[in-house]
Amino acid sequence: MMPTRRRLRLPVLALLLVLGACMGKDEQALTQELSKVHGPAFVTRDTSGVPTLRVTFLASPFAERGDAERQPTARKVAGFVRDHYPRYKAFDRVVVEFPTKKELAADSLGHIAASDTFTRTELDAPTP
Numbered sequence: 001m002m003p004t005r006r007r008l009r010l011p012v013l014a015l016l017l018v019l020g021a022c023m024g025k026d027e028q029a030l031t032q033e034l035s036k037v038h039g040p041a042f043v044t045r046d047t048s049g050v051p052t053l054r055v056t057f058l059a060s061p062f063a064e065r066g067d068a069e070r071q072p073t074a075r076k077v078a079g080f081v082r083d084h085y086p087r088y089k090a091f092d093r094v095v096v097e098f099p100t101k102k103e104l105a106a107d108s109l110g111h112i113a114a115s116d117t118f119t120r121t122e123l124d125a126p127t128p
Contacts, residue, residue, distance in 0.1 A: 026085060026086055026087055027043045027044070027045065030043050030055075030081065030084065030085050031043045033080075033084060034055060034057075034077065034080065037080075038057055038060065038073075038077065039057060039058070039059060039060055040057065040058040040059055041055060041056065041057045041058070042055075042056055042058075043055050043056075044056070045091075050092050050093060051090060051091045051092050051093075052091060052092065052093050052094070052095055053081060053085070053088070053091045053093075053094050053095070054094075054095045054097065055077055055078075055081065055094065055095070055096050055097065056097040056098075056099065056112070057096075057097065057098050057099075058099065058104065059101075060098045062074075062098045062114065063098040063099060063100045063101075063114050064100060065114075070098060070114055070116070071116055074096035074098075074116035074118075075116070075118065077096045078094040078096055078116075078118040078123055079123060081094050082094070082123045082124070088120075089120070091120065092119060092120055093117055093118060093119045093120065094117070094118050094120075094123065095115060095116070095117045095118075096115070096116050096117075096118070097112040097114065097115045097116075098112070098114040098115070099112045099114070100112075100113070100114065
């Protein structure tokens with residue numbers, strides 16, 4: 001039987017390679033910057049409905065933490081996107097996701113429990 005870490009690595013690496021090929025230059029740069037600070041991440045654009053920029057962190061300790069601990073970090077990430085992503089204004093919202101190991105193992109990134117959504121209105125408002 002293959003160790004859990006190895007089973008998780010292969011699908012995650014394949015996903016990162018596919019998403020990396022689909023990303024534009026701006027998304028790749030944002031992904032690299034976020035990964036340096038917060039660990040392995042990838043950035044995707046969803047313009048099929050409400051224009052959304054999605055930031056997903058792999059293997060983040062925040063995936064297992066409660067909302068009170070996770071949400072300030074998610075807001076900080078969304079603020080970083082606002083301040084460093086040239087195409088930010090083309091999106092109505094930024095979603096920051098922290099999938100758990102179980103969600104990654106199940107290859108079910110369709111619904112991630114530890115997910116925080118910030119509208120552009122919320123992010124553009126002055127911080128208290």
